[in-house]
Amino acid sequence: MQRAFPEQRLFLKSDTETRFVRLSSGTQLLAISGSAVVVGWTIIASAILLMDTIGSGNVRDQAMREQATYEKRLNDLSDERDARAAEARAAQERFNSALRQVSRMQSNLLESEARRAELETGIGLTQETLRRTIKERDLARGEAQELQTKLQQAGLSDREKGRMKDAESSLDMLASALESTAAERDLMAGQAAEAEAFAEEMINDRKLAEMRNEQIFSQLEDAVTVSVAPLDKMFRAAGLNTDSLLDAVRRGYSGQGGPLTPITFSTKGQAPDADSLRANGILDKLDKMNMYRIAAQKAPFAIPLKSAFRFTSGFGARWGRMHEGTDFAAAYGTPIYATADGVVIHAGMMSGYGRLVKIQHEFGIETRYAHMSKIRVQVGQRVSRGDRIGDMGNSGRSTGTHLHYEVRVGGRPVNPMTYIKAAKDVF
Numbered sequence: 001m002q003r004a005f006p007e008q009r010l011f012l013k014s015d016t017e018t019r020f021v022r023l024s025s026g027t028q029l030l031a032i033s034g035s036a037v038v039v040g041w042t043i044i045a046s047a048i049l050l051m052d053t054i055g056s057g058n059v060r061d062q063a064m065r066e067q068a069t070y071e072k073r074l075n076d077l078s079d080e081r082d083a084r085a086a087e088a089r090a091a092q093e094r095f096n097s098a099l100r101q102v103s104r105m106q107s108n109l110l111e112s113e114a115r116r117a118e119l120e121t122g123i124g125l126t127q128e129t130l131r132r133t134i135k136e137r138d139l140a141r142g143e144a145q146e147l148q149t150k151l152q153q154a155g156l157s158d159r160e161k162g163r164m165k166d167a168e169s170s171l172d173m174l175a176s177a178l179e180s181t182a183a184e185r186d187l188m189a190g191q192a193a194e195a196e197a198f199a200e201e202m203i204n205d206r207k208l209a210e211m212r213n214e215q216i217f218s219q220l221e222d223a224v225t226v227s228v229a230p231l232d233k234m235f236r237a238a239g240l241n242t243d244s245l246l247d248a249v250r251r252g253y254s255g256q257g258g259p260l261t262p263i264t265f266s267t268k269g270q271a272p273d274a275d276s277l278r279a280n281g282i283l284d285k286l287d288k289m290n291m292y293r294i295a296a297q298k299a300p301f302a303i304p305l306k307s308a309f310r311f312t313s314g315f316g317a318r319w320g321r322m323h324e325g326t327d328f329a330a331a332y333g334t335p336i337y338a339t340a341d342g343v344v345i346h347a348g349m350m351s352g353y354g355r356l357v358k359i360q361h362e363f364g365i366e367t368r369y370a371h372m373s374k375i376r377v378q379v380g381q382r383v384s385r386g387d388r389i390g391d392m393g394n395s396g397r398s399t400g401t402h403l404h405y406e407v408r409v410g411g412r413p414v415n416p417m418t419y420i421k422a423a424k425d426v427f
Contacts, residue, residue, distance in 0.1 A: 001025045063310045088286065095279070102206065109202040116196065123188050249291045249362075298362040300339035300419050302385055304369060304405050305392075307334050312402055315415040324413035325368065325406035332401045334392040336369055338383045339419075347375050353404070354396020357389050366411075370404035371396050 005025040012019045305328055313327040338359055345366075346358035355372035373393025377383060394401045407416040 001029065005029055064308045067308065099279075105202055105206050109206065112198050112202060119188055126184055126188060249295050295363070297385060298341050299365060300361065300367050300407055300416070302337075302339040303420055304328070304336050304339050304367075304403060305330060305334060306337060307331070309334070315413075315417065325370075325404050326416045327402045327404055328392075329400065329402040330392055332393060333373060334403075335388050336372065336390045336392055336403055338385055338387045338389050339367055340365070341384050342367070342382070344377045344379055344381045344383060344389075347377050347379050347381075350396075352397045354398060355390070355393065356396075359383060359389070364410045366408040368404075368406035368408070370406070371398045371402060 002025045005028040007025060008023040008028065010021040010023060012021065307330055309328045309330040311326065312329045313323060315326055316323060340359075340361045342359040342361040344357060345360045346356060348356065350356045350370075353368070353370035355370075355375055357369045357372065357375055357377060359367050359369075361367065369390060371393055372390040372395060374391040375389070376391070377387075377389045383389060392401060392403050398404075405416055407414050407419060
C-alpha cells in the first residue's frame with residue numbers, strides 16, 4: 001500500500017508562517033475509496049431516478065391509451081345496445097301489428113265459415129223443396145195424361161173439364177215454382193263457391209301471417225338473448241346472485257302496466273296457444289333485461305376517475321397487512337365521481353382514511369373514497385352515477401396524492417377491479 005500510495009505532505013503557506021499536513025497511505029486510500037463510493041452512489045441514484053421517470057411516463061401513457069380504448073369500446077357497446085333495443089321495439093311493433101291482422105283474419109274466417117254453413121243449409125232446403133216440387137210435377141203430369149186419355153176415349157163432362165183446367169193451372173204453377181227454385185239453387189251454389197274461395201284465401205293469408213310471426217318471434221328472441229346474456233354474465237362475474245338481485249329490483253319497482261304487460265287473448269276457457277306463450281316469454285325476457293339495466297345503474301360498475309391516472313396498488317396483502325381497496329394516482333385536485341346511484345352515509349375525516357366519503361348503494365353494496373383534498377357532498381345526499389363527490393388529495397395515512405377506492409358487500413371488502421372488469425365487456 002505504501003508503494004501504491006506513498007506518504008504525501010500538503011504545504012499550507014501564509015504571510016507569516018508555513019505549515020504542512022501529512023497524508024499517510026491509509027488516509028489517501030480512505031479518501032479515494034470514499035470519493036469512489038460517493039461518485040458511484042450518485043451515478044446509480046441518477047440512473048434509478050431517470051428510469052423511474054421514464055417508466056412512470058410509459059405507465060401513464062399506457063393508462064391513457066387503455067382509458068381511451070375503454071371509452072371507445074364503451075361508446076360502441078352503448079350504441080350497439082341502443083340499436084338492439086330499437087330493433088327489439090320495432091320487432092315488437094311489427095309483432096303487435098301482425099297479431100292484430102291475424103285477429104282480423106280469424107274473425108273474417110269465422111264469418112265466412114258461418115256464411116258457408118248457412119248457404120249449405122239453404123242449399124239443402126232448396127234441394128229438398130226441388131225434389132218435392134219435381135215429385136208433385138210428375139204426379140200432375142200423370143193426372144193430366146190420364147185425363148187426356150179419358151178425353152180421347154169419351155167426351156168429358158163439365159166437371160171433368162174443370163178438373164182438367166185446374167190440373168193444367170197447377171202444372172203451370174209447379175213448373176214456374178220449379179224454375180224459380182232451380183234459379184235460387186244455382187244462385188246459392190254460386191255464393192257457396194265464392195264463400196269456399198274466400199275461406200281458402202283466408203287460410204292461405206293466415207299461413208303467411210304465421211310464417212311472418214315465426215320470423216318476428218325469432219328476431220325478437222335473438223335480440224333479447226344477445227342483450228340479456230352479457231348482463232347476466234357481468235353480474236355473475238361480479239359475484240352477485242342474479243336471482244336475489246332481480247327479486248330485490250322487482251320489490252323496488254313492483255308497478256305494473258305499460259308496454260311490458262303480458263299479452264292475453266280470449267281462449268273461451270281453453271289453454272293459451274303457443275304464440276301467446278311465446279310472446280309472453282319474450283316479454284318476460286325484456287322485463288328481465290330492464291331489471292338488469294336498473295340493477296347495473298345501482299351497482300358500482302364504473303371507474304371513479306375520468307381523467308388520466310395510473311394504478312399504484314391493488315387489492316390484497318401489502319407489507320404484511322391487508323389492503324382493502326385499489327389505489328389510483330393522478331394530479332392533486334383531480335375530480336372524483338360516484339360509481340353508482342346511492343346515498344351518502346359519511347362525508348368527513350376518519351382515522352387512516354383522511355377525508356372520506358361513504359356511499360350506500362342497493363343490494364347491500366357500499367363504496368368508499370379516501371384521502372380526498374376536498375369533499376363536495378353531504379351526509380344524506382342522494383347521488384347518481386357520474387356525480388362529482390370530491391377532489392383527489394393526500395389526507396390521512398398516505399404517502400402521496402392518490403385515491404383509495406373500496407367496494408364492500410354486506411360489510412365485507414371485495415376487489416373493486418372485479419366490478420370494473422366485469423362491466424368492461426358490456427358497457
